[in-house]
């Protein structure tokens with residue numbers, strides 16, 4: 600699971616913005632202005648016959664600042680990205 604959903608910078612972060620694009624998710628904002636320090640992104644590739652799916656998750660980041668439920672506070676009632 601991507602740690603960004605519980606990070607206080609999720610709605611301002613350029614790295615998370617890129618992850619949203621990879622997941623074809625709507626962006627929290629159009630113009631992020633925060634550069635994360637040393638984010639590590641894990642890319643999982645799943646294949647099912649001819650279908651190839653890629654899952655991008657930030658698994659560590661020096662800028663991470665815990666704010667539990669930050670993403671869901673911004674998008675109440677929506678499914679939290681996994």
Ligand code: SF4
Pocket residue numbers: 602603606607608609610612613614615635636638657659660661662663664
């Ligand atoms: S954990 Fe890092 S990459 Fe993820 S939203 Fe926070 S600052 Fe950005």
